[in-house]
Amino acid sequence: MNITNKNIFRAALGMLFFAAFSSFPVMGQNIEGSWMLELNGSKQEIDNSITIGAPSDNEAAIIGELILRKEEKGWQAHVEGGPVEIDINGGKIEILIDSRDLAGFVFFRRLNGEISGNIMSGTFTIEGATENPEHGGYWVATRKKEENKKLPPNPQNLTGIWTPAPGVDFRKYSMDLTEKAQNWHNDYIDHYDQPNVRCVSPGIVAIVAWGAYPFEILNSEERLTFLYEVDSEVRRIFMNDKQPPDYYPPSAMGFSNGYWEGDELVIETQLLEGNVRDFRGEPISEGARMHERYSISQDGNTLDAVITLMDPDNYNQPPIRRRKWVKNSNTEIYPYECDPDSFYRQMYNEDKLDMYFERSHRRQID
Amino acid sequence: MPFNQKQLSVLLIFLYFSSISQAHHSFAVEFTAEKKVAIKGTVTEIWFRNPHVRYYVEFVNQQGKKESWDVRTSSPSLLVRKGWTKETIKVGDEISIFGHPGRDGRKLLSVISIKLPNGSSLGKKYPD
Numbered sequence: 246m247n248i249t250n251k252n253i254f255r256a257a258l259g260m261l262f263f264a265a266f267s268s269f270p271v272m273g274q275n276i277e278g279s280w281m282l283e284l285n286g287s288k289q290e291i292d293n294s295i296t297i298g299a300p301s302d303n304e305a306a307i308i309g310e311l312i313l314r315k316e317e318k319g320w321q322a323h324v325e326g327g328p329v330e331i332d333i334n335g336g337k338i339e340i341l342i343d344s345r346d347l348a349g350f351v352f353f354r355r356l357n358g359e360i361s362g363n364i365m366s367g368t369f370t371i372e373g374a375t376e377n378p379e380h381g382g383y384w385v386a387t388r389k390k391e392e393n394k395k396l397p398p399n400p401q402n403l404t405g406i407w408t409p410a411p412g413v414d415f416r417k418y419s420m421d422l423t424e425k426a427q428n429w430h431n432d433y434i435d436h437y438d439q440p441n442v443r444c445v446s447p448g449i450v451a452i453v454a455w456g457a458y459p460f461e462i463l464n465s466e467e468r469l470t471f472l473y474e475v476d477s478e479v480r481r482i483f484m485n486d487k488q489p490p491d492y493y494p495p496s497a498m499g500f501s502n503g504y505w506e507g508d509e510l511v512i513e514t515q516l517l518e519g520n521v522r523d524f525r526g527e528p529i530s531e532g533a534r535m536h537e538r539y540s541i542s543q544d545g546n547t548l549d550a551v552i553t554l555m556d557p558d559n560y561n562q563p564p565i566r567r568r569k570w571v572k573n574s575n576t577e578i579y580p581y582e583c584d585p586d587s588f589y590r591q592m593y594n595e596d597k598l599d600m601y602f603e604r605s606h607r608r609q610i611d
Numbered sequence: 612m613p614f615n616q617k618q619l620s621v622l623l624i625f626l627y628f629s630s631i632s633q634a635h636h637s638f639a640v641e642f643t644a645e646k647k648v649a650i651k652g653t654v655t656e657i658w659f660r661n662p663h664v665r666y667y668v669e670f671v672n673q674q675g676k677k678e679s680w681d682v683r684t685s686s687p688s689l690l691v692r693k694g695w696t697k698e699t700i701k702v703g704d705e706i707s708i709f710g711h712p713g714r715d716g717r718k719l720l721s722v723i724s725i726k727l728p729n730g731s732s733l734g735k736k737y738p739d
Contacts, residue, residue: 350644436641436714441662457689474688579688583661591681595717 276333276360279389280311282324284354284369285382305412308567311340311386326553326564327417336360338367343418347456349524351418356384363388396507401541403469403510406578407548407570408459414567418525426528426559429610433526437592437600438607440497440521444583446476448497448520450535453552454566461578469503469510477581482512489516495531510539519610522554522564528610530558546572642711642721649738650680650720651707659697661686666700668708680718682708684725684734695733704728709738 284307309325322331322340330341340356351373358367365386371379422430440447458474467487471480482503489500495518503512514535522529533556540549552566592598652670666682684690687697700706707726713719726737 442641444662457686576692579691581661581686581688585662587658587660587665587681588662591717591719 274360274362276365277313277315280313280365280386281389282309282311282384282386283307284356284384285379305410305569307415308413309415309417310389310565312562323421323562325415325417325566326560326562327420328562333360338365342415345416345418345524347416354379354381358384398505399508400505401508401510402464402545403462403539403541403548404464405572405574406459406461406576408573408576409456410547410569410571413549413569414454414456417564420522420527420564421561422527423557423559423561429528430526432607433521434604434607435524435526437597437604438521438526439524440608441476443588444585446478446497448517448529449478449480449499449501449514450517450520450522450529450533450552450554451524452476452478453535453537453550454523454568456568458581459570459573459576459578472578474578474581476583494518499535506538508540510537512537512539521610527564528559529554530556530610532556532558548572641713641717641719643714644711646712647709647723648712648720649707649709650682651705652678652680654700654702654704654706655679657697657700657702659687661688664690666706666708668706678718680708680720681713682710682720682722684722699733700725700727707737 312323313331314321320331320333322329324340324342327343329343332339336359338356338358338360342354342356343351344354345351353372354369355372356367356369358365367384368381369384370381436442441451446452452473452475455473455475460474461472463470463472467483467485469482469484471482472478473480478498480498480501482501484503487502493500493516495516497518497520499514499518500516501512501514503510505511512535514537517529517531517533517535519531520529521527533554536553536555538551541547542549548570550568552568554560554564556563589598592601650668650670652668654666655669656667658665658667663683664685664687666684667679668682669677669679672678684695690696705728708720708722709724709726711721711723713721722734724735724737725733727733
């Protein structure tokens with residue numbers, strides 16, 4: 246992160262303003278509902294033209310949805326569908342969010358700040374060991390705008406190869422699992438049970454949010470084709486009302502239909518088979534559906550997506566992921582052959598093969 | 612060692628993005644976040660395939676016993692884009708590796724940095 250002195254000064258001015266005018270308690274304000282959180286991101290010009298948050302040229306913003314509810318037992322909060330610790334005292338708010346870094350290690354972002362009407366803002370710090378630690382910074386939350394989009398289709402050209410860009414996703418670690426899902430997950434041993442450790446594709450829900458590999462979009466009549474480098478997966482998105490053929494089976498890649506809502510591509514995926522959602526091994530049921538919304542920047546070089554998994558059997562709150570890619574004409578989709586030999590060989594060497602096969606039922610999810 | 616100055620620069624840039632490239636599947640799945648260890652040994656076998664490139668490295672420990680470690684980096688397609696090919700490290704090379712060890716005492720090592728025989732580093736700069 247590269248925060249210039251000037252930017253720090255601007256951010257400090259913003260904080261001072263809120264310290265001066267937001268010291269009254271939150272009593273009387275209804276802060277329940279959905280908010281959009283932005284961490285460390287680009288400067289925010291809010292209605293009153295005050296700059297909040299530290300502008301950053303080199304580090305992309307982290308964005309997520311914060312939902313606040315007041316219940317009998319106190320304030321409850323979710324970020325990107327996962328539970329977070331929260332403390333609200335008068336006009337002050339503290340939120341502790343667990344996340345996973347790009348290498349997979351778990352860490353926490355602790356947000357402290359003030360509530361002032363329809364704006365919350367403050368600073369955050371990082372806790373926990375990670376391979377590439379962030380530096381903390383500034384955060385702001387504004388009311389989520391209700392989207393009532395029924396815009397006429399305005400198809401955009403998404404063809405090309407898209408390379409993952411940093412930032413955007415909170416990479417929220419824990420999700421709000423149902424009792425059934427929690428019981429199932431308690432016995433999960435990720436380094437034996439994850440599909441990809443034995444060269445089995447983890448399926449579209451994991452692949453679409455994978456942070457390392459490029460994918461290519463091809464456009465043909467009434468169909469978009471996504472070619473993912475990881476696991477060499479192919480995905481067809483039918484841009485009409487085509488329904489799955491008779492007896493079309495549930496699968497890891499599911500069956501996708503897409504349509505344009507204004508400039509945005511919306512994809513609905515059904516017929517997913519039982520699987521795991523992420524590296525943590527939280528389950529996906531066969532009745533789950535995935536909703537994706539893609540938007541391309543005006544210059545055509547950046548693609549953003551918000552990915553929501555609807556699976557009430559397993560999640561009390563839908564998990565949300567966000568991705569950003571940049572167009573890359575300097576690469577191609579590379580081959581991706583996978584050979585599980587070394588996975589089994591390792592267990593053989595460690596005398597764990599029997600244990601592995603006795604756990605085969607763990608790799609079948611209804 | 613096949614790297615010229617330009618190639619080495621590319622790899623040094625790569626180290627900046629190494630956490631992205633290492634995110635094939637979660638490190639937390641198999642490796643301990645809190646520990647980092649260094650080993651030095653001879654490459655006995657190279658597995659330049661998915662799901663991870665692996666180098667099997669042998670050395671004799673302080674008790675005089677031979678140990679074989681399974682040293683893992685990223686996937687081939689992400690490495691070769693940066694010029695790290697299956698020819699970069701050869702069987703018989705003596706290398707030093709710094710990384711996160713496997714959980715439960717398993718002799719796995721997730722690479723943070725590899726020091727090549729000529730002293731140059733792959734991944735992050737090898738710690739002094």
